[in-house]
Amino acid sequence: MKHLLSRLFVCTLLSLGAPVQAEQIALITHRDSPQRELNRQEAADLFLGKRQSLDGQSLNPIDISDEQLQAHFYDAVADMSLTRLKAYWARLVFSGQGRPPPKIALNIAVDRIHRDSAAVTYVYASAIPRDAKVLLRLQ
Amino acid sequence: MIRRYLLILTLLVPALAAKADERLMLSGFGTLGAAWFSNETADFSTNTQPIGPGRSKTIDFGLDSRLGGQADIELGKHLQFTLQGIIQRRPGRDFKPEVSLAHLRWHPVENFSLRLGRTQDNSFLASEYRLANLPNPWVRPPPEVYGLIPLIYEDGLDANWRQAIGNGHLDLSLSLGRGDFSVARSNEAGLEAVDIRQTQRLVARWQGGNWQAKASYGTRQLSYAPAALQPAIDMVTRIDPASGAQLAIQDVALQTWTLGLAYDSDDWLLMAEWAQRRSVSAFADASGAYVLAGYRFGQTMPYAGIARRVTDGASVSSRNPLATAIIDEIYASQERKNITLTLGLNVALTPTVILRSQIDFIRAADNTWGAGPYNNHAPDYNDQHPPRERLISVGVDFIF
Structure with missing residues (x-):
């Protein structure tokens, strides 16, 4: 038993030290959208409500209700934890100055990308829909 | 009655948020707090609170506790309506619901928006969301600064212009409005009405990366007849009519200046603010x-x-010695001077629930009535040598 516990301890230490390969995230929109590729700052501004359009093109950002994916996206695009993100939107919402993007399930968001040329959302890079246009890739 | 039902609806409907249409967003916030104050000859209260921990209550659950609900409705691509209701202890010691936001927001272009209706004073870094405390680092805003402008709700309009500058942006806001509110009389039942009209305020805020800087200048017409000061003001008026007229707090121009700087990253949070208020009147x-x-x-x-x-x-x-003595007494009765050291610990249980604890060590200057929030002083309050005090607060802030 003692031997097993010590092996578990060593395995835990090794796993903590092992490099974790974070999965890439892609920002996607409708395949026929004329929108050019975005940089990280533009994507952050769009999802934080600081911009509603780019180059005169109106865009509708959509948040994903999967908290792990959402946390990964905001960490990659704006260096923000979910706690800081909630605080950020609480400041705007409860002062009556804005509202966050709608938050829906991933499959519904992808479906909306196909129907709305202004819709923009994020997915894991390994699951980019075949007929979507990629605007940005984030590590 | 209709307003009450509307407010109750606003406070209850967030429970139905999951089923709401995307054009309707329902949300809410709240704080459950408790506070203990070491002084038993005065209360620690805030501008809108009639009592607090200390002399009136050993442990006070009403100082910081509140519950708010909000409905945001998209009326069109560029038009939004916001209604926010709140329940908290009021100056009259009741818990009647209040309308804390009710405005139309029109944003015809990306850089400009206009709000018409009830908004909240935006002079300070955190003044527009001070009621929903979760985004803030403290149990309550420092009363040494936030207590200088007691009016929270304003009815009127404000225009906001945003300009991108480098990696950040500058927000300019012009507010025009008015507001009425009540304050509790110290040591007495009953309320005193404060009337603020013709508010004009310009606010500039720059945000870039994790930095934020804010500055504001505001002026408004203040009318207020405090029962504790009015007999003395009337006496000065009889002795020296010109000085008495200046003392009267009737349509007095009250000017305020504020400066704020904040840095907020995933690691560090730094905040600093300064504020000043000025008027030519008995209002210190x-x-x-x-x-x-x-x-x-x-x-x-x-x-x-x-x-x-x-x-x-x-x-x-x-120039009249007798009037001078009375005027000195009027200002001495409002003398507040203190230094407060605050230590606190926040634990985010989830991104929407934060557990807070805070201790304030308050040192009031000799020959003063203590810190700004001291209220309901007992006859044996030691104003010559106010003792050093401790205020201990715990609470939970949440949003939904």
């Missing part, structure tokens, strides 16, 4: 400032701050 001029620093260890953030409040002296004088 005052100024205050604070600095606060916190460091996030994951979901836990210890923080420390220091705040100072001073009453800046008389704005009205007289």
Whole structure:
């Protein structure tokens, strides 16, 4: 038993030290959208409500209700934890100055990308829909 | 009655948020707090609170506790309506619901928006969301600064212009409005009405990366007849009519200046603010400032701050010795001067629930009535040598 516990301890230490390969995230929109590729700052501004359009093109950002994916996206695009993100939107919402993007399930968001040329959302890079246009890739 | 039902609806409907249409967003916030104050000859209260921990209550659950609900409705691509209701202890010691936001927001272009209706004073870094405390680092805003402008709700319009500058942006806001509110009489039942009209305020805020800087200048017409001061003002008026007229708080121009700077990253939080108010009247001029620093260890953030409040002296004088003595007494009765050291610890249980604890060490200057929020002084309150006090607060802030 003692031997097993010590092996578990060593395995835990090794796993903590092992490099974790974070999965890439892609920002996607409708395949026929004329929108050019975005940089990280533009994507952050769009999802934080600081911009509603780019180059005169109106865009509708959509948040994903999967908290792990959402946390990964905001960490990659704006260096923000979910706690800081909630605080950020609480400041705007409860002062009556804005509202966050709608938050829906991933499959519904992808479906909306196909129907709305202004819709923009994020997915894991390994699951980019075949007929979507990629605007940005984030590590 | 209709307004009450509307408010109750606003407070209850967030429970139905999951089923709401995307054009309707329902949300809410709340704080459950408890506070203990070491002084038993005065209460620690805030501008809108009639009592607090200390003399009136050993442990007070009403100082910081509140519940708010909000409905945001998209009326069109560029038009939004916001209604926010709140339940908290009011100056009359009741818990009747109040409308804390009710406005139309029109944003015809990306850089410009206009709000018409009820908004909240935006002079300070955190003044527009001080009621929903979750985004803030403290149990309550430092009263040394935030207590200088007691009006929270304003009815009118404000225009906002945003300009991108480098990696950040500058927001300019012009507010025009008015507001009425009540304050509780010290040591007495009953309320005193405060009427504020013709508010004009310009606010500039720059945000870039993790930095934010804010400055504001505001002026408004203040009318207020405090029962504690009015007999003395009337006496001066009989002796020296010119000075008495200056003392009267009737359509007095009250000017305010504020400056704020904040840095907020995933690790460090730094905040500093300064504010000053001025008028030519019996209403004492005052100024205050604070600095606060916190460091996030994951979901836990210890923080420390220091705040100072001073009453800046008389704005009205007289050549008549008797009138001068009375005027001196009017200002002396409002003398508040203190330094507060704050230590606190926040633990984010989830991104929407934060557990808070805070201790304030308050040192009031000799020959003053203590810190700004001291109220309901007992006859044996030691104003010559106010003792050093401790205020201990715990609470939970949440949003939904």
